[in-house]
Amino acid sequence: MDLKLKIWRQPNAGAEGKIVDYDIKEVSPDMSFLEMLDVLNNQLVEKGEQPVAFDHDCREGICGMCSLQINGKPHGPDSAVTTCQLHMRKFKDGDTIYIEPFRSKAFPVIKDLVVDRSSFDRIQHAGGYVSVNTSGNTQDANAIPINKDDADKAFDAATCIGCGACVAACKNASAMLFVSAKVSQYALLPQGQVEAKRRAENMVAQMDAEGFGACTNTGACAAECPKEISLTNIARLNREYLKSSLS
Amino acid sequence: MKIGSNFPAQIPDGPIADKWTNHKNKINLVNPANKRLIDVIVVGTGLAGGSAAATLAELGYNVKAFCFQDSPRRAHSIAAQGGINAAKNYQGDGDSTYRLFYDTVKGGDYRSRESNVYRLAEVSANIIDQCVAQGVPFARDYGGLLDNRSFGGVLVSRTFYAKGQTGQQLLLGAYSAMNRQIARGKIKMYNRHEMLDVVLVDGKARGIIARNLVTGEIQRHSAHAVVIASGGYGNVFFLSTNAMGSNVTASWKIHKKGAYFANPCYTQIHPTCIPVSGDHQSKLTLMSESLRNDGRIWVPKKMEDVEAIRAGKKKPTDLAEEDRDYYLERRYPAFGNLVPRDVASRAAKERCDAGYGVNATGEAVYLDFASAIQRYGKEQAHIKGLDENDAALVKQLGQEVVKNKYGNLFQMYEKIVDQNPYETPMMIYPAVHYTMGGVWVDYDLMSTIPGCFVTGEANFSDHGANRLGASALMQGLADGYFVLPYTIGNYLSNDIRTGKISTDSPEFDEAEKKVKEQIDQLINNKGSKSVDHFHKRLGKIMWDKVGMARNAEGLKEAAAEIKELRAEFWKEVSVPGSAEEFNEELAKAIRVADFLELGELFAKDALHREESCGGHFREEYQTEEGEALRRPEFQYVAAWEYKGEPSDAILHKEELKYENIEVKERSYK
């Protein structure tokens, strides 16, 4: 199939950016979206032009490195996938596709479609851990049985890949779903209880300091999340935060 | 200490079960006040690097950690699906440290170092305790205790898992431990930085040259020791299950400065990957080996069925049981579909080479869940007191069970292939997955460069010629949490009076100059072909001639072709843009330049090893039944010393002694 691409090009963080049009021909429906961009980039390189910079790594939907706002949706039109798992069979011959970086004040553009998501890391530094020494001098793993239901919910929250689609989808560029997933994972496990108060307070404070918007519960984040992280996590974060503010 | 003086490894004395304890009791320690004066660089933040960085920082060293990704959490350990082994014996099925040790050595086809493997098995149980304490959400049973599953090549259930995302959860655990130390200021994290050389001062590793991938800035970083945890080199095949950025550069650069590179030809070809769909393919996707617990692998028995399926006239579900060849169950009745990876991969290749491949390219076999769905469905119907003969109900109940176990994998398959694996068998084919070879290290995990340590997949030590499933995560975390933090102290105890290492020295000047020269050459080359063009051609040579089955003639051709390709690369490669900016093509070019050297050494190693073992299969050396023929005279580690060109590398042999395990023919029949 032949496609018209409208891609955000921006040489570096300080420069102005704009949408540039590209035509690409004979795209196979079996290609992944990123493979389609690889083909475009190879054509650009062979013409001596700068290829389109985009983040990607594992290409199997787990590392969270790939991003891209495709036709206004983070990770494109398919549900529960990252851009690297999106296949061109989801598009039709003659389609026009807008490809833009994830937009947020807290995700400044580095180049073209590559954004800096280190704000997510800094939120994790503020409390995304259990303070246990890694020496291995811990009790036996089966010493504390954990209710399967809670363990499963903790796992579901922990599957967040930190891609930033929630922020990109949210009209407020809020990072609540991301933060709530991490807080929930620990809130649901006995290991996370000791530091629960500090964790919720510090991570929320860091999230605000990074310039993310506030949550207005539109639910766009969960709808676009490639790992289908649930909104119940946001309620849990609010609960944890209220609890820590009141105690 | 000079380069190579720790070769071959000095294995501690004593009975195998006491070696590690005795060694720990004897090694020199660094007191806490002195640790504050010592800097350690860790390159790579996967399971091995992340856990090492966190633990070293916790011990009090000043750690600088580097990763090329935008966050340490994205290292490719994250993609490991199936699980992590540990000799916990929670299932009471006879598991023990010895049995894990035994399985690993046997699984590695008697080509790994006994003492290292025993230590790995010994600390394995501790890993699970550690991870649970960190809040890693492993799968649990209804009693609230940890659940296990079984993996290929073993007869016990010792694999701990978190659905199909075990690697992710373990890496996030290590990442969280790092975060704690980053917040304390004990780890300084350098994201989007790539190590481009190691700097030796007085023969010791004292720092690295790194490139900031965002600005292009070339930086000098000094330390008292350098830890390389940069993963494997499977991407030398272009198509592999590795991440796009996975590369050999850090390992290769230290090799060129004096670190021996061991057994480069030992590559794991994983049997259950999604087949190649076309020339546009950029990488291959693995389906967890755990699928083989319930999936049955087959191809049609009759050639006319194969042709009908390829022509779209027949569907796999149309074939009657007696027309299907469950070749693993046929050839290996004891282990069936759960034979180790090397065996399963070769068996698939054998069938496809014989013409029984089931897709258009002829390179695919079926992985079928129909019987598992039936079996689970009946079981559930029985438990729930429903009609076991209601086919639709049984199918539905069975599909639910399968969905609970493998839901995310099935979904992934469907997204990529656009077929519903609940209704029709999956198609799979082997793909390059893991490299058992790597930088040679001694018992303390130090390479032949003093002060340069190598952990995880980047080193060679624990898996011999073939790695068992769910052992990579175990090794990465064992090295990083429990081995390196002790053994590095033994080396660093001599450095308590050294003081800060200056980056203002002729050695740093020289290393930086070389790096800049290489970059300038690439940028100014102005050739006509993209980096990917060369990478793909290298991959094709590797897959065709150095892939699942190798022979002397093909290997000789491969070595010569890679050499030619390398020359062409330096003449013809085109890297647009400048060095002083975010330049993905430049980053790729630097990596591919190293792959083009490694590939040749890889072929050389495969040629010299005139036997078949584990992932290395030489067509000239096979039994009458087509199984790998191991030869006792090759019971050694091949450690190659760099001498200017890959073809000039000098072979050093570390003899492998097995005192606690009987070397037998490895049989899974």
Added chain:
Amino acid sequence: MALSGIFLISFLLMHVSINMFSVFSADAYNVASHFMGTNPLVQFLLQPVLLFGVVFHFLMGFVLEAKNRASRPISYAKKDKGNASWISQNMIYSGLVILAFLALHFVDFWIPEISYKYIEFKPAVEDRYYGELVHKFSNPLRVGAYVISFVLLGLHLLHGFQSSFQSMGINNKFTPAIKKFMTGFAIVVPVAFIFIAVFHFINH
């Protein structure tokens, strides 16, 4: 937002209940209105609290909107309507309509009332309320404006009520049932207000 919203919702419930009296009985309405209009507790404690609640909710709404807009300095060239409901993404607009309505409502009822009691110091007349109400709803333009405003109030509540529970961290096994109740509330209360306005318009 959540707490002030919940507070305002409770006020709405009371307001609609009292107004409902006007449909059934002029006298009952007068009694209730007189009580609300003269009881010192209502007048000097609840009324200022309510005013504060209203102002707080609006101010916070604007602050939140400003902050959230600043969180994405460059917007997308290609916008997608997304998977979230229109109203949840446009609370500021329904809020602004409600604010305009409140201005009208103040001009209509509250300012005359305050001026009657505390500026002109007119004598308390216990049965004047019903007549004033009916009089206001004789103008079709005003009734039309009320109807539109209440539709938007309904939409605002449709998202706002549920959202406030989520913000307060309430999401459990009762949530589906509570959500149904809240949806019902967000429909019934504005419809009741509309009914009252239209009822008086038609009947007089």
